[in-house]
Amino acid sequence: xxxxxxxxxxxxxxxxxxxxxxxxxxxxxxxxxxxxxxxxxxxxxxxxxxxxxxxxxxxxxxxxxxxxxxxxxxxxxxxxxxxxxxxxxxxxxxxxxxxxxxxxxxxxxxxxxxxxxxxxxxxxxxxxxxxxxxxxxxxxxxxxxxxxxxxxxxxxxxxxxxxxxxxxxxxxxxxxxxxxxxxxxxxxxxxxxxxxxxxxxxxxxxxxxxxxxxxxxxxxxxxxxxxxxxxxxxxxxxxxxxxx
Amino acid sequence: xxxxxxxxxxxxxxxxxxxxxxxxxxxxxxxxxxxxxxxxxxxxxxxxxxxxxxxxxxxxxxxxxxxxxxxxxxxxxxxxxxxxxxxxxxxxxxxxxxxxxxxxxxxxxxxxxxxxxxxxxxxxxxxxxxxxxxxxxxxxxxxxxxxxxxxxxxxxxxxxxxxxxxxxxxxxxxxxxxxxxxxxxxxxxxxxxxxxxxxxxxxxxxxxxxxxxxxxxxxxxxxxxxxxxxxxxxxxxxxxxxxx
Numbered sequence: 135x136x137x138x139x140x141x142x143x144x145x146x147x148x149x150x151x152x153x154x155x156x157x158x159x160x161x162x163x164x165x166x167x168x169x170x171x172x173x174x175x176x177x178x179x180x181x182x183x184x185x186x187x188x189x190x191x192x193x194x195x196x197x198x199x200x201x202x203x204x205x206x207x208x209x210x211x212x213x214x215x216x217x218x219x220x221x222x223x224x225x226x227x228x229x230x231x232x233x234x235x236x237x238x239x240x241x242x243x244x245x246x247x248x249x250x251x252x253x254x255x256x257x258x259x260x261x262x263x264x265x266x267x268x269x270x271x272x273x274x275x276x277x278x279x280x281x282x283x284x285x286x287x288x289x290x291x292x293x294x295x296x297x298x299x300x301x302x303x304x305x306x307x308x309x310x311x312x313x314x315x316x317x318x319x320x321x322x323x324x325x326x327x328x329x330x331x332x333x334x335x336x337x338x339x340x341x342x343x344x345x346x347x348x349x350x351x352x353x354x355x356x357x358x359x360x361x362x363x364x365x366x367x368x369x370x371x372x373x374x375x376x377x378x
Numbered sequence: 379x380x381x382x383x384x385x386x387x388x389x390x391x392x393x394x395x396x397x398x399x400x401x402x403x404x405x406x407x408x409x410x411x412x413x414x415x416x417x418x419x420x421x422x423x424x425x426x427x428x429x430x431x432x433x434x435x436x437x438x439x440x441x442x443x444x445x446x447x448x449x450x451x452x453x454x455x456x457x458x459x460x461x462x463x464x465x466x467x468x469x470x471x472x473x474x475x476x477x478x479x480x481x482x483x484x485x486x487x488x489x490x491x492x493x494x495x496x497x498x499x500x501x502x503x504x505x506x507x508x509x510x511x512x513x514x515x516x517x518x519x520x521x522x523x524x525x526x527x528x529x530x531x532x533x534x535x536x537x538x539x540x541x542x543x544x545x546x547x548x549x550x551x552x553x554x555x556x557x558x559x560x561x562x563x564x565x566x567x568x569x570x571x572x573x574x575x576x577x578x579x580x581x582x583x584x585x586x587x588x589x590x591x592x593x594x595x596x597x598x599x600x601x602x603x604x605x606x607x608x609x610x611x612x613x614x615x616x617x618x619x620x621x622x
Binding site: 157158175208211212232343344349 | 478
């Protein structure tokens with residue numbers, strides 16, 4: 135049986151387009167809700183709220199930042215104490231609505247600023263980082279304020295859960311030595327893993343339990359079976375695969 | 379400690395309005411996705427896909443029918459074999475999109491018709507019914523084609539999981555003897571239970587893990603804690619409460 139397919143940035147975009155196009159008929163709100171829920175569940179699976187209650191949720195300006203905001207809200211519902219780092223809030227209406235939903239949950243957001251002093255201070259009072267900064271449409275170089283933020287996060291000593299692609303990595307080439315690129319313990323791939331994480335050796339979860347069989351087969355994604363009613367499935371680690 | 383509050387139809391509508399208004403900032407798509415997921419999870423908690431794979435998902439034309447369509451899709455994802463009975467499809471755009479999403483999952487829908495022959499035949503090849511026909515805005519009398527469908531469902535002998543209020547019951551007065559009113563084994567209340575189900579004695583789940591604390595306190599809902607990362611929580615049965 136063929137293993138799961140690691141997809142290109144272009145195919146990731148195409149699948150998103152197909153899911154949200156006339157044929158797929160999903161709204162961004164629906165997919166983002168399930169994706170963010172999957173991220174929150176994966177973090178909770180590895181880092182319990184008893185030992186790692188304070189989650190620093192780092193959100194970029196794009197759709198991955200939106201996934202991060204949804205995850206922050208669900209983490210709040212699960213009993214975690216999330217704080218949002220979102221130096222460049224997205225401008226789209228749904229992004230703004232997600233921000234309001236987090237505000238209504240009394241989830242604090244660091245003041246938006248190019249100065250990373252507040253981030254440095256927030257890192258000191260956090261137990262784990264959820265990295266939803268750059269998604270599959272990211273292309274180097276890293277621009278301000280993220281160029282200053284990434285090294286702080288990378289050197290924080292905190293465990294990191296990255297969404298889709300560790301921030302600073304190339305979506306297809308992987309870790310190409312960008313200054314401050316993150317080295318997460320946990321990865322949550324959405325819909326299908328991207329080519330750049332093929333050699334990722336930490337705990338790897340897949341989320342996005344919304345891909346119809348037809349679309350999965352069209353693109354030969356070979357997705358694994360999700361267990362029970364969960365929104366995530368853990369992929370075998372590269373180490374255990376190499377042992378086989 | 380005060381128990382959970384059973385709310386009126388009017389307050390249920392007000393809470394929905396507040397969640398989706400400028401202050402709450404949720405979209406209908408978001409809330410429906412989480413509500414439908416909760417319904418699917420509650421059904422799966424009681425009726426396993428091994429013993430009860432064939433779920434007849436009965437959808438009304440309103441928002442509860444939309445919850446039903448979302449639940450049908452998630453049940454398909456969980457490995458159940460859902461079939462949709464939806465004699466009067468909703469006319470709103472999001473409802474039509476939910477239908478397409480189910481079609482893309484190869485979930486069959488009975489032909490829309492006032493004739494209940496296809497329903498009678500579908501009942502014979504089903505293991506459990508998900509009742510998402512009438513929600514909290516339903517007012518008797520039951521109109522065609524539901525006046526003929528409800529008695530068929532009620533006399534089917536199949537276990538029934540109802541959403542929010544068993545179809546045929548009054549949202550506030552409960553089972554007032556409407557012909558064909560359903561008598562479900564399982565109830566999934568969304569957001570907060572309605573006054574009409576105060577004496578419901580089957581297994582009772584609460585879904586809708588999206589109510590911010592502020593809104594919960596404003597309306598003194600006294601919601602129970604949801605376990606872990608789940609989207610449902612089981613409420614103590616009336617029987618065990620009466621024993622206390």
